[in-house]
Amino acid sequence: MTIHWHGVFQLLSAWADGPEMITQCAIRPGNKYTYKFRIINQEGTLFWHAHSSFLRATVHGAIIIRPRVRHSYPFPTPYREVPIVLGEWWNANVVDVENQALALGIGPNISNAYTINGWPGDLYPCSQNQMYKHRVEQGKTYLLRIINAAVNSHLFYKIANHNMTVVAVDARYTNPYVTDIVVISPGQTVD
Template identity: 60%
Template sequence: MEYSILKTYNLFLLTIFFLVLADSTLALAKHAGITRHYNFNIQMQNVTRLCQTKSIVTVNGQFPGPRIIARDGDRVVIKVVNNAQYNVTIHWHGVRQLRSGWADGPAYIAQCPIQTGQSYVYNFTITGQRGTLFWHAHISWLRATLYGPIIILPKKGVAYPFPQPFKEVPILFGEWWKADTEKIISQALQTGGGPNISDAYTINGLPGLFYNCSAKGTKVVRLPFNTSVELVMQDTSIIGAESHPLHLHGYNFFVVGQGFGNYNSSKDPANFNLVDPAERNTVGVPSGGWVAIRFLADNPGVWFMHCHLEVHTSWGLKMAWMVMDGKGPKQKLPPPPADLPKC
């Protein structure tokens, strides 16, 4: 009798456990991400701006390019087919590529470019992010016309971190050159002088109403997996000092300190904000000043870091972090995709 009661009790507990497990599984399934597919056809398109028509590189003939919409937790698969005469790569700016470094995009850092007539599938999962980011070409100056928004919505059933908007309208700031931007940067690199400035600033690809030295090699720094990195960036310009927006691929980092003048390694760390520092993927190095950032190298791959002023990248304000694999299976970069472009 005692054994029978115990057996029934165990069966009761097992039934409760099964129901709880089933409910948890259903809850996870309810909030699980989906796979979203996009096709990017890189093609030339005639576009008229400032009373002049020229042929530019576009995605699907659109300028700016199409928007990508996904939710936190979604897998995004973008097939890029290059039908233009230029080699192309696409970077998903601000998206944290967790063990998906093959999808990051910077040419000759994460991948070789997609050559004319070739294709490549960018495959990544959005994890723990929401907000508005953007994608753009990441080779030469093609991003002048190859760019568009990435809109990441919260998971279904998860509230916005602010009152839900009535309507969302992406606003993209850019520049427009009447001349061929590829010829502009090529000439600047040959002469060592600054490139010609743009003819207009644009909002969503449209100008406002009032408009009538050799490149250096990329330095690479190797980091063991899970290395804690503190980086202080100092603006040393004496003539023509300006702010540099430094962007790190593959990571968000914490801005722990910044100031004007020269960084003092014996005094300034005492004032670092280690309680609630701002989390960013891009930070401006103040004109004539410095900024200190920290990040944990827990995402294996080769990650580009560069000034987001395109001409400064062309002049050599760039580097790459090579984060080595860890020991665990989820701490290793998967093998490259079969269709990864070859140099």
């Protein structure tokens, strides 16, 4: 397996980008590998994921790049930061899902459920009535770091009866804008 640092500008460190058999050999089970690279001129949210077979579907996480020491956000400092990783769940081994698609010459089956921070929610029989919950305090500002870790699905993120202000996309600050829904492509991040 290898790890791809999705969206990180690999300036002078292309060997650390992670695509298996392109920039490096796979990290074999039981072995170790240390990725070394510098993140330059990027602030915000990116994500990492496995870059071996279809493992990207289930092996992933957030990269949070905060302002340097003695620097601040270009907006009021939030009360809290909350990573929101939108993902997928298959009722099968994801490598088997990929192998079936390759054998049939078609795209892989869509997932059986979508997840928020690993929890599928109460719509699906796999959830056992559990879902991701985050308690907030009224009047406080939260920086949601939304990541679409889904393999092939554009996803929508909405909080009922609430607007959000988008301040960054893919570790780049943007002119803030208010919306009640975020549409997010595979591999994209929105703060």
